[in-house]
Amino acid sequence: MKLNDPDRPETKVALELRGVSKSYCSESGSLVQALDGVGLTVQEGEFVVLIGPTGCGKTTLLNIAAGLLAPDSGQVLLGKGLRQGDNIPCVFQHYTLFPWRTLLHNVTFGLEMRSIARHDRNDTARALIAKVGLSGFEGAYPHELSGGMRQRGAIAQALAIKPKLLLMDEPFGALDDYTRMELQQMLIDLWQESQITVLFVTHNIDEAVVMGDRVIVFSERPGKVIKKLQVKLSRPRRGLSQEFTKVLVELRQSLGGYVWPGE
Ligand SMILES: Nc1ncnc2c1ncn2[C@@H]1O[C@H](COP(=O)(O)OP(=O)(O)OP(=O)(O)O)[C@@H](O)[C@H]1O
Ligand SMILES: [Mg+2]
Structure with a gap:
């Protein structure tokens, strides 16, 4: 089966999920259906x-896309150069840097696994650390960094292997508003520079409109796609322009039953 349509060579698919469903068996023995026929x-x-x-299955979906979890049914198709469980990093909400490694050696980790020479991996890591605004902290351990700095480090760690696809599970969810806004802009800059593909989970409606080319809205569990919204606003998307508010309201309405009960 061909993932990319030869009749439309201008559009190349990085990731496609077809009819993906997943249930878990809880320790008490009951069955919880997390995803129901997700197509994306x-x-x-x-x-x-x-x-x-x-609880609608967003993390489950990312784990399936990364190859960390198998779906019960459906298919996960990856674009050129992508291999599950190998070169699709995921940045999580809770800091995932190795506590026993310095920032530099956290960022070099993926390159060590790929047997890149020490000199080259240190150069790559230092350049990325500078890009995420952490120059001078190469020798620091994670506990010596603030939450925002650790997430900057986690992004540098994920980007070190030059991934084609980056999965992000509420990466800024634990940060204060100011740090969140700074990191949103930093991520958009890195994304625009590298043209990497990003699949990004958030709870935050404003963040969804600031970040996404497209926003996919899931239903309550079992999660299924209930809306796909194209966001055509120019970047950067700060400020409450009329267009921004319009998209925000549309998204808010599609989530309305859940986020603002009674509306
Ligand atoms: N390992 C597991 N064993 C049993 N049930 C699980 C397991 N992982 C997730 N679930 C259940 O599957 C459902 C979906 O979980 P998931 O973590 O994917 O949701 P989510 O959309 O990421 O939620 P949140 O927004 O709170 O992070 C939840 O009801 C959860 O209890
Ligand atoms: Mg989750």
């Missing part, structure tokens, strides 16, 4: 945001 396509270079109520 992410084009190369696109920044796609997933938003939906808590």
Whole structure:
């Protein structure tokens, strides 16, 4: 089966999920259906945001896309150069840097696994650390960094292997508003520079509109796609322009039953 359509060579698919369903068996023996027939396509270079109520299966979906979890049914198709469980990093909400490694050696980790020479991996890591605004902290351990700095480090760590596809699970969810805004802009700059494909989960409606080329809205559990919204606003998307508010309201309405009960 061909993932990319030969009749439309201008559009290349990085990730496609077809009819993906997943249930878990809890320790008490009951069955919880997390995902129900999810279909989703992410084009190369696109920044796609997933938003939906808590427990609707967003993390489950990212784990399936990364190859960390197998779906019960359905298919996960990857674009050129992508291999599950190998070169699709995921940045999580809770800081994932190795506590026993310095920042530099956290960022070099993926390159060590790929047997890149020490000199080259240190150069690559230092350049990325500078890009995420952490120059001078190469020798620091994670506990010596603030939450925002650790997330900058986690992004540098994920980018070190030059991934084509980056998965992000509420990466800024634990940060204060100011730090969140700074990191949103930093991520958009890195994404625009590298043209990497990003699949980004958030709970935050404003963040979804600031970040996404497209926003995919999930239903309550079992999660399924209930809306796909193209966001055509120019970047940077700060400020409450009329156009921004319009998209925000549309998204808010599609989530309305859950986020603002009674509206
Ligand atoms: N390992 C597991 N064993 C049993 N049930 C699980 C497991 N992982 C997730 N679930 C259940 O699957 C459902 C979806 O979980 P998931 O973590 O994917 O949701 P989510 O959309 O990421 O939620 P949140 O927004 O709160 O992070 C939840 O009801 C959860 O309890
Ligand atoms: Mg989650």
